[in-house]
Amino acid sequence: MIRYVGAAATLKLFSMSPETKWAYRQFGNIFGQRIRLKHGLEKWRLPAAKKALDIIERHHVVRDGDRLLEIGTGWVHWEATVIRLFYDVEITLFDTWDNRQLEAYKRYFRQFGEAMDKELALEAVRSNRAHRLLEIIARANSFEEIYTAFGFRYVLDSNGTLKQFEDEAFSVIFSICVFEHLHKAILPEFIRNIHRLLKQEDIRFMGLI
Secondary structure, X not given: OHHHHHHHHHHHHHOOOHHHHHHHHHHHHHHHHHHHHHHOOOOOHHHHHHHHHHHHHHHOXXXXXXXXXXXXOOOOOHXXXXXXXXXXXXXXXXXXXXXXXXXXXXXXXXXXXXXXXXXXXXXXXXXXXXXXXXXXXXXXXXXXHHHHHHOEEEEEOOOOOOOOOOOOOEOEEEOOOOHHHXXXXXXXXXXXXXXXXXXXXXXXXXXXX
């Protein structure tokens, strides 16, 4: 317990100024990837993928041809990639800083591919399609190769604003475990921007937050 509190206090100090925050993030990314490579896919990710897909199918949230926005895409683009494996969509991956981890991403989706058919009870057509896309991830040497093949667009904005996107640019906006990190002072404008970005005749906000 004492060791945990000490580590947390140290990380808090490193995150207080722009200079130390940069170092904090860089070290966090390096060691975070080492941990993910060592331990592999967390137990919660497969049930989370199943839950997301169940919600999408039950409520017809995502349709082929849609344009989606993920807010806070994180280290391994988990939710966006899971959706893309089963739907022919374009996804904009939005974040405030670059914490991508290619090797962790590739390992996670290799393990996902190994467990996917059993855990998700897929039909043959959907399974074959997903495995073909997973092969692209396995062979990729960069995120850019994956983005080109998957129709992903990676966007960074250190201010966390959504102002750069055009009105009604997306059919679906989704975010997982991100909104708790937003300062309450920016929430009203943030929510207004989400509403502005959604196609008004067909609003589908996937609220997995």
